[in-house]
Amino acid sequence: MPPIWKSQHWPNFGYDHERVEPFLASSSQLIGEITGLVDGLPDSDREEFHLAQIAQEVMSSFGIEGVPLDASEIEASIVASLKHRNQHAITRRSDAVAALMSAARSTPGPLTADTLFEWHRLLFFGIEVEDVGQWRRFDLEIVRSAVAGSNDVLYKAPPPDRLGQDMSVFLKWLAQDQGVSPPIKAALAHLWFESIHPFSDGNGRIGRALIEFVFAQSGALSFSLSRQIERDKKAYYHALQAGRQQGRGVIDATEFVIWFLQALGNAARFAREEAQFILRRNRFFLRFAAQLNTRQEQVLRRLFKQGPSRVELGISAKIYRKISGTSAATATRDLLALEAAGALKRSEAGGRSTVYWMSY
Numbered sequence: 293m294p295p296i297w298k299s300q301h302w303p304n305f306g307y308d309h310e311r312v313e314p315f316l317a318s319s320s321q322l323i324g325e326i327t328g329l330v331d332g333l334p335d336s337d338r339e340e341f342h343l344a345q346i347a348q349e350v351m352s353s354f355g356i357e358g359v360p361l362d363a364s365e366i367e368a369s370i371v372a373s374l375k376h377r378n379q380h381a382i383t384r385r386s387d388a389v390a391a392l393m394s395a396a397r398s399t400p401g402p403l404t405a406d407t408l409f410e411w412h413r414l415l416f417f418g419i420e421v422e423d424v425g426q427w428r429r430f431d432l433e434i435v436r437s438a439v440a441g442s443n444d445v446l447y448k449a450p451p452p453d454r455l456g457q458d459m460s461v462f463l464k465w466l467a468q469d470q471g472v473s474p475p476i477k478a479a480l481a482h483l484w485f486e487s488i489h490p491f492s493d494g495n496g497r498i499g500r501a502l503i504e505f506v507f508a509q510s511g512a513l514s515f516s517l518s519r520q521i522e523r524d525k526k527a528y529y530h531a532l533q534a535g536r537q538q539g540r541g542v543i544d545a546t547e548f549v550i551w552f553l554q555a556l557g558n559a560a561r562f563a564r565e566e567a568q569f570i571l572r573r574n575r576f577f578l579r580f581a582a583q584l585n586t587r588q589e590q591v592l593r594r595l596f597k598q599g600p601s602r603v604e605l606g607i608s609a610k611i612y613r614k615i616s617g618t619s620a621a622t623a624t625r626d627l628l629a630l631e632a633a634g635a636l637k638r639s640e641a642g643g644r645s646t647v648y649w650m651s652y
């Protein structure tokens with residue numbers, strides 16, 4: 293079958309409103325819920341939540357391929373980039389990807405080719421890549437994963453001599469208000485951009501930054517979508533490949549839009565659990581604050597900082613000792629006092645296997 297950009301309908305992307313509507317309603321409700329929940333958090337928790345979600349987005353989107361990123365470096369670079377915006381000196385790759393993420397979330401429209409070139413340079417800061425900061429100058433094909441050992445061509449992207457024109461039509465559409473909601477616009481923008489594949493490399497990552505940009509025009513996404521994409525990359529690739537069809541006088545993007553809305557809803561659901569975890573943590577400390585000594589509070593806060601999966605593992609006397617740097621006797625005394633206060637529950641297993649669970 294000829295590539296989609298050879299279709300007479302290119303680049304007229306459309307979708308079946310009736311089929312998409314229930315998915316849009318459900319993802320919008322979930323986005324509304326998480327946004328409301330986050331807005332209601334105390335200032336410092338809201339900042340902590342945002343920082344964690346942005347760092348997660350950078351790790352998931354920009355870490356999918358290539359040079360691995362260090363989580364703590366990323367967080368530090370995001371904090372610096374949020375504080376200093378444009379004046380922040382870029383010396384490390386983490387600074388560059390944090391700057392790219394901030395730019396995607398703060399660049400006012402309309403988006404220009406030069407801004408995309410700048411994003412591309414940031415993405416490949418310190419890495420050698422052909423045609424960095426410009427449209428690619430060679431033909432490009434997307435082939436089935438090398439893991440399968442095959443070289444099946446999944447998609448042939450438009451040739452270099454038409455990228456300038458294709459991108460200018462795309463950017464013009466992006467700047468216009470079609471009266472569609474941000475999730476639909478973000479889905480179409482991503483699919484369209486990936487279908488052009490204008491860069492030599494990094495099209496997935498710049499395309500996901502574009503999603504951030506689209507949402508930010510009317511209120512930045514308060515959670516990480518790429519984490520959800522990363523969880524089921526196969527479905528993402530499949531949706532891109534199969535989610536655009538020729539028919540009904542348009543390039544029918546219904547399947548991709550539906551996949552996108554579902555991924556968005558699942559990402560929002562996951563983030564809602566994280567925000568609820570923060571609320572439960574706050575309630576825990578409010579309830580027991582008066583009964584905790586400084587050491588107990590520090591240990592428990594350290595555990596909560598590591599998230600729900602760590603909290604669910606509970607804490608043994610040995611770990612308590614390790615975190616607090618105290619003696620075995622003090623650790624046991626602290627833990628028993630926490631149990632007596634009702635902040636911890638002791639497991640059935642005794643002796644060295646004793647674990648204390650948090651009552652939160």
Ligand SMILES: Nc1ncnc2c1ncn2[C@@H]1O[C@H](COP(=O)(O)OP(=O)(O)OP(=O)(O)O)[C@@H](O)[C@H]1O
Nearest residue numbers: 356357446447486487493494495496497529532533
């Ligand atoms: N069949 C397809 N049609 C169009 N785009 C596709 C298709 N399959 C995958 N893609 C997109 O192409 C991206 C890969 O392109 P490229 O290697 O240029 O991007 P990247 O950012 O370097 O990679 P990655 O997203 O894996 O980090 C995928 O992330 C996805 O967004």
